[in-house]
Amino acid sequence: MSSPVVARPKPCLVTVQAGRTYHWCACGRSAKQPFCDGSHRGTEFTPVKFVAGPKDEELLFCGCKQTRTAPFCDGAHSNLPGGSPLDDPRSEANRAVPVVGQRDGARALLNGECYVFSPELASMSERGSLRYCYMVSGEFGARYQTQLFLEVSADPSPAMTLGDRDVILFIGAGSGTVEISGRTFPVSATDGVYVRPSEAMRLTATAGQTMKVFVLACPLGKIEWLASIPTNFDASCEQRVVSVDAEQRTAMGPRYYQVLVDKRIGSQVITQFIGHIPPSKAAPHRHLYEEAIIVLSGEGYMWTEDRKARVRAGDVIFLPRKQLHSLEATSAEGIDVVGVICPGDNPSINYYD
Ligand code: FES
Structure with a gap:
């Protein structure tokens, strides 16, 4: 043919x-x-x-x-x-684009409701051994997802649930276990973890370590604290942890990504991926899904219509549906990211004006 x-x-x-x-x-x-x-x-x-x-x-x-x-x-x-068109960050028009000075606490505010959240600038709440903050929420303009940053060390965290929602974790640093409604899974940095609607979880860091965990739930919701962990593990979905595997990468022009948690293991509305961006600036584009991007390594800028914000390892970018944007990697080694899209199942679908 x-x-x-x-x-x-x-x-x-x-x-x-x-x-x-x-x-x-x-x-x-x-x-x-x-x-x-x-x-x-x-x-x-x-x-x-x-x-x-x-x-x-x-x-x-x-x-x-x-x-x-x-x-x-x-x-x-x-x-x-x-x-996969690129954009020249040193073009005359782009050189005139300022770095945002406007902040709201831990958030550097871009166009629309896009922002870059820096957890080290956030005020953290505490509950037992757990420290946490909300990074993406309805209050910050999200329509579909809530994202929290958790730090746990020493004792196990309290039991918690996000109710009748799909929940995806990303282990940003450290190792330990995630107990999901009575079933315990060992985890380590860069693992993705899936928690089914109505299940609860409890996190325990390996002795001497601090485990840093990004928690994303769809649809929007708040964490609820439980006196004990229930035993309602959904055995129809046995696999809950997905690890990085270079064999599973998908090329996307000069970039690549690997899907971690998605519908293959039961998550119907959220898809999590880990990816790499070489030193470059993509041409401004849009997505039909809402996205939160965790920067794992490297530095660069998040650009929107008429401004840009610095991004570094540990930052989280919130990207509303249809927001014009471009992520530039300035580090020689590029940027590694973890993204979560919802609702959606394919992070390589973008569109241009
Ligand atoms: S335009 Fe053909 S696959 Fe995207």
């Missing part, structure tokens, strides 16, 4: 109307991208029919025609020539 024409190396954002039928162009020859205008006649391609659901919604249709999830973008465009 011959290859389709790359109509455009990026997806097309379309608001589809409830119940309406669409025909997606598979050959790439249509002048009405992303939809068919009959130009496939005489080729071996046929359009893909799509019937919209019961509500109007915004969808990203594939423009490059290389997707494996037709008619929708699956991120394959990122690996095409021109599919």
